[in-house]
Amino acid sequence: MCRLAAITSKDYISPMEPIFALETMKEGHDGSGLGLTLKDLGGEFLKLKKYPVLSGICSKDGKKTLDDFMKRQGFTLKHEWRPKIRPVRGIVAKDHYFARAYDYPASFRNKPMAEKEDLLMNARLSLRKLGESDQSIFAFSFYPDVITLKEVGDPLETAEFFGLDKDTLSARIVLAQGRQNTNYAIYLYACHPFFIQGYCSMTNGENTAFVPIREFLSGRGCPGYMGYNSDSEVFTHILHYSVRQLGFPLHYYKDVITPLKAAEIDKRPDGDAIRMIKQSLRPLCIDGPNMVIGFTPDGTCFMVQDSKKLRPGVVGGVKGRYALMAEECGVDRAVSKRDRSKDIFPMKYDMVIISPQAQEVKVWNQLHG
Amino acid sequence: MEPASRLDHNHRLSLKEFPYIIRWRDDRCKRCGRCTAVCPVKAIEATVKVQRTIRSDGPLPQPSASRSTVQVVEQVTNMERYCTGCAACALVCPNEAIEPEFNPSNKLLHYKNKGGDGYKRGGRRNDPSISTLDRLKFTRISMLTDPALDAGRHEFRVRTLLGRVLSPEDMPVAVANGMLKTDPKSNVFIPPVREIYPIMIGSMSIGALSPPMWEGLAMGVAYLNEVEGMPVVMCSGEGGMSPRLLRSRYLKYFIIQIASGYFGWDEIIHALPHMVEDPAAIEIKYGQGAKPGDGGLLMAQKVLKLISKIRGVPQFVDLASPPTHQTQYSIEESVAKMILSMSMAWGFRVPVYPKISGSKTAQAVLNNLARNQYAAALSIDGEDGGTGAAYNVSMDKMGHPIASNLRDCYLDLVKQGKQNELPLIAAGGVGKKGNLAANAAALILLGASAVSIGKYIMQTASDCFGDENNRCNICNTGQCPRGITTQDPRLYRRLDSDKVAERVVEVFKAADTELKKIFAPMGRSTELPIGMSDGLSIDDEAMAKRLGISYAC
Known part of the structure; x- marks a missing residue:
């Protein structure tokens, strides 16, 4: 089972912080990979917030393909961050790891954000297609104020490999996943967190309803609903579909993935709507065992469980800094000075929602709506 | 020179040609006559023979012959009265003196066409081999990577949706x-949807079934809903329903079928203003898996007073449903119209869906329905479905197996x-070998929203003799020895509707447990x-490869 560590904070934090928390949960992951997503960037990206950042990996040949593609699309490079790679035993370094901020093509600069988001997603998908067969290009995210890093290896050693301990890279939200490779061969596109148009999530557990969910999402006409090298990628896409595409408030994500029973729906003030959701989105019901941690474009973070709550998850912290972890020891490492009695262990009806910059924590209960 | 006696027998068939050969034991038989009385086809008869006995009683061999008359039970060699192997004789014999034995080298089909008419029977495709459904295995088991659920402890919701979503x-x-x-002011049509149990009872009419059989099924369904909390629904079949049931609150557990003969619909339409509940759905029958492209037939001898009243027809006339709806001109026009007419009759509160037989053309129908917002589902009946009466050639050689047909459609x-919008109901051979839950689950995993069972529940609830070695299968004659498919009170009095209902409940409860175990x-x-x-x-x-699943050996 993968171990998950996320921190949301009003201050900019180093990505090392959730990685140290992951280290405390080491018994629970086998070090087969590290995935990191940073949102609301600080450091050298602080003044580049409006520019989309392309995160990925490429070979020498891939770099040329990538540059040519971006040029053809009309993107202009504003800034590039590259990790200062330190050789670590067991991790085979690829040619280029990068996070590049681009300016939009001139024709898109004044377009609405939704159109820009589609442009960015399509560009990322095109790059993925260009480099997937020979693994010359990996494109993980392409979105303003977001960076994604992924590599195969032990999380702490991978962080060392990327030189994150000495880097100025920082962000207000960091999602980190220590991968426990169970079902699929180690492949970077199978590594959490997954990202699409500002929505990001990572999951532990195994998604037993993966195939029907994948088939349902694939038929929704969104080109970004592809890949699915991991059964957990669908959680991100369900989030994106429910909130962005269908326009549901965030907490309905819970109603989509773990619908209530008929008698429980009758008691909800919005019963008519969720009854309809339960029917129309029936294939998106997850059957667990899963715990999902994610964020939305406005910087809201959340944790949610499957309806049988077969996976652990805990949220704890203080105003301005909250940790969302797979295990209590991770919260202890991330926010040691807090009132532990106020830690939240979301149960099967709960969704923990933390407002941007960790100002407020709400536990939304599905039974009461 | 040929002996005259041999020439005299040359026109007769030998018993070797018959599908079942009666094994009768002279030493056990007490000549009570029960077997010959019960035989539904008069394949055996009591007769007398002359027996020549050679005896030698003294110390030296001095043989002498004596002749005596003995009573025996003999199988006739008339193909019109062939032994169907039902074994009703064995059932009634007090001394286990008689039983039929299957003869795999029989030539029934060579001869069963006397008078120039093809062989007609009931039952299903005579193929006792293992079907595709029974070869499917559930191989993705949650092991150490993730905890499996506990069928006895966790809460399960084994429910599905019937209706356009x-x-x-x-x-x-x-x-x-x-x-x-x-939005109450929205112009979007919200189709009616029922939450039902994913195993439905398929269409078997009053008429094809005897009154106690149909009643037993109906009582079982009502019990499952009202006492067990399992929303099992049952289809009426073509032939209407009892007027009292139409006006009762139990109607909500029934799907009313309309087929090409429209039998029973006069009564149904007249009952409409008096209905206190809507039916679960309306099924428009366009085809039947057992006899694709063929119509229905209720033979005159089954059209007694009750049936004539329910169906609104005179007694003792053959009731033929044409192979196709006479109003059907094209799928685009007439099927859509029929769906709309039925929807309108119940104020668009009832799901209306067509049932077709499994066919390579199923996808064409499906795609048409997918574009019709009023089409509530598509029921596909595969070649292993059963029937009360059909030509053997239709049953054995026509139709499409359900597994790949359903999978292609899904x-x-x-x-x-649109896989969630138009539910697919799969039928035809579900539970053929007794594996009801496993077959149902396999079809669900292949893409069915629900499965429909007819032959299986009929057999299981009433101890029907029929099988795929063509045992019994005389449902069409009205002579059913179990009283299941007959309108003859002397025969159907053998069947206790309470016991049928009890078995229906047992079958569904057992299947429910097994589904959870899967x-x-x-x-x-x-x-x-x-x-x-x-x-x-x-x-x-x-x-x-064909089904798009993994190969495991």
Whole structure:
């Protein structure tokens, strides 16, 4: 089972912080990979917030393909961050790891954000297609104020490999996943967190309803609903579909993935709507065992469980800094000075929602709506 | 020179030509006559023979012959009265003196066409081999990577939807104060949807079934709903329903079928203003898996007073339903019209769906229905479905196996993103070998929203003799020895409707437990695993490829 560590904070934090928390949960992951997503960037990206950042990996040949593609699309490079790679035993370094901020093509600069988001997603998908067969290009995210890093290896050693301990890279939200490779061969596109148009999530557990969910999402006409090298990628896409595409408030994500029973729906003030959701989105019901941690474009973070709550998850912290972890020891490492009695262990009806910059924590209960 | 006696017998068939050969034991038989009385086809008869006995009583061999007359039970060699192997004789024999034995080298089909008419029978396709459904295995078991669920402890929701489901993009919901509300002023048509148990009882009419058989099924269904809390629904078949049932609150557990003969619909339409509940759905029958492209037939001898009243026809006339609806001109026009007419009759509160026989053309029908917002589902009846009467050639040689037909249709819907909008109901051979839950689950994993059972529940609830070695299968004659498919009170009095109902309940409760035993290890309990094809494997590479599942050996 993968171990998950996320921190949301009003201050900019180093990505090392959730990685140290992951280290405390080491018994629970086998070090087969590290995935990191940073949102609301600080450091050298602080003044580049409006520019989309392309995160990925490429070979020498891939770099040329990538540059040519971006040029053809009309993107202009504003800034590039590259990790200062330190050789670590067991991790085979690829040619280029990068996070590049681009300016939009001139024709898109004044377009609405939704159109820009589609442009960015399509560009990322095109790059993925260009480099997937020979693994010359990996494109993980392409979105303003977001960076994604992924590599195969032990999380702490991978962080060392990327030189994150000495880097100025920082962000207000960091999602980190220590991968426990169970079902699929180690492949970077199978590594959490997954990202699409500002929505990001990572999951532990195994998604037993993966195939029907994948088939349902694939038929929704969104080109970004592809890949699915991991059964957990669908959680991100369900989030994106429910909130962005269908326009549901965030907490309905819970109603989509773990619908209530008929008698429980009758008691909800919005019963008519969720009854309809339960029917129309029936294939998106997850059957667990899963715990999902994610964020939305406005910087809201959340944790949610499957309806049988077969996976652990805990949220704890203080105003301005909250940790969302797979295990209590991770919260202890991330926010040691807090009132532990106020830690939240979301149960099967709960969704923990933390407002941007960790100002407020709400536990939304599905039974009461 | 040929002996005259041999020439005299040359026109007769030998017993070797017959599908079942009666093994009668002279030493056990007490000549009570029960076997000959019970035989539904008069294949055996009591007769007398002259017996010549040679005896030698003294110390030296001095043989002498004596002749005596003995009573025996003899099988006739008339193909019109062939032994069907039902074994009713064995059932009534007090001394186990008689039983039929299957003769695999029989030539029934060579001879069963006397008078120039093809062989007609009841039952299903005579193929006792293992069907595709029975070869499917559930191979994705949640093991150490994740905990399997406990079928006895976890809460399960084994339910499905019957009715057109709105696409998520069309839901008339809007956000108000952070909450989703349905828009009452929306022009979007919200189709009626029922939450039902995923195993339905398929269409078997009053007429094809005897009164106690149909009543027993209906009582079982009502009990399952009202006492066991299992929303099992049952289809009326073509032939209407009892007027009292139409006006009762139990109507909601029944799907009313309309087929090409429209039998019973006069009564149904007249009952409409008096209905206190809507039916579960309306099924428009366009085809039947057992006899694709063929119509229905209720023979005159089964059209007694009750049937004539329910169906609104005179007594003792053959009731033929044409192979196709006479109003049917094209799928685009007439099927759509029929769906609309039926929907309108119940104020668009009742799901209306067509049932077709499994066919290579199923996808064409499916795609038409996918574009029709009033089409509530598509029921596909595969070649292994049963019937009360059909030509043997239709049953044995016509039709499409359900597994690949259903899978093609499901994947077609997946391509269009409509797999949740138009439920597929799969039928035809579910439980053929007794594996009801496993067959149902396999079809669900291949993409069925629900399965429909007819022959299986009929056999299981009433101890029907029929099998795929053509045992019994005389449902068409009205001579059913169990009283299941007859309108003859002397025969149907043998069947106790209470016992049938009891068995229906037992079967569904057992299937429910078994379904959980399948779904739990696969980690599924909240929603039905429709289309979870990664859970299935088969031991044949070509079949695996065809169904888009894995090959395991």
